Amino acid sequence: ITGQRQAGITATDIVLALTEFLRKERVVGAFLEFFGEGADSMTIGDRATISNMTPEYGATGAMFYIDQQTLDYLTITGRETAQVELVEKYAKTTGLWADDLKTAVYPRVLHFDLSTVTRNMAGPSNPHARVSTSDLAAKGIAGEWIKEDGLMPDGAVIIAAITSCTNTSNPRNVVAAALVARKANELGLTRKPWVKTSFAPGSKVAELYLKEANLLGELEKLGFGIVGFACTTCNGMSGALDPVIQQEIIDRDL
Known part of the structure; x- marks a missing residue:
């Protein structure tokens, strides 16, 4: 991975572009290892987001080397100092530390430039079907x-979900979403009545850090309350729409 991300580009933007790229390169069954200046600059959260998308690009595994980021992660998640030191010493002694792997020879090397990543959307059903905003x-x-009183616009977004694995493995993305919600609440913004909203973290840790930051209430006020800790909307388990809205979609062929 070369280059650096542009300002305002999230891990989700990166992973959607990377998924599209890796699908084209046919990496099904491969063990991927990310390296290079672009990988060096990524946070643990960014790396986890990329690795979590492994099923979408079909690889068997997606790994990053052991470096200072790894040690920082072990420290902030409460590992004993002795254990963190052991990991560092073991990695450096066995040649698995990042610096030692710069001379590693791989059977196949792909090149991806982070600086080319734009703000992205994907789907609705195919995460590799990426579209730049x-x-x-x-x-x-x-x-x-055309605004028609009391009617939904054709092409309206009707489901908005902050969902399980890919985003909520990345605290930066989740906190950013909560800060956007806080600003929206300050400005008196609300969601349209036809939008079904939900928040389903993959882990209860997301709920804990949002509560500690006094941000969970901001998401709830905007309609993004926690509905469960599991996969939901991504695999079709968003639940039924409001019957009135569902009927309008059918009647007007939206």
């Missing part, structure tokens, strides 16, 4: 709509 209008996904 700057291309939405050109692709006919976004555009002007």
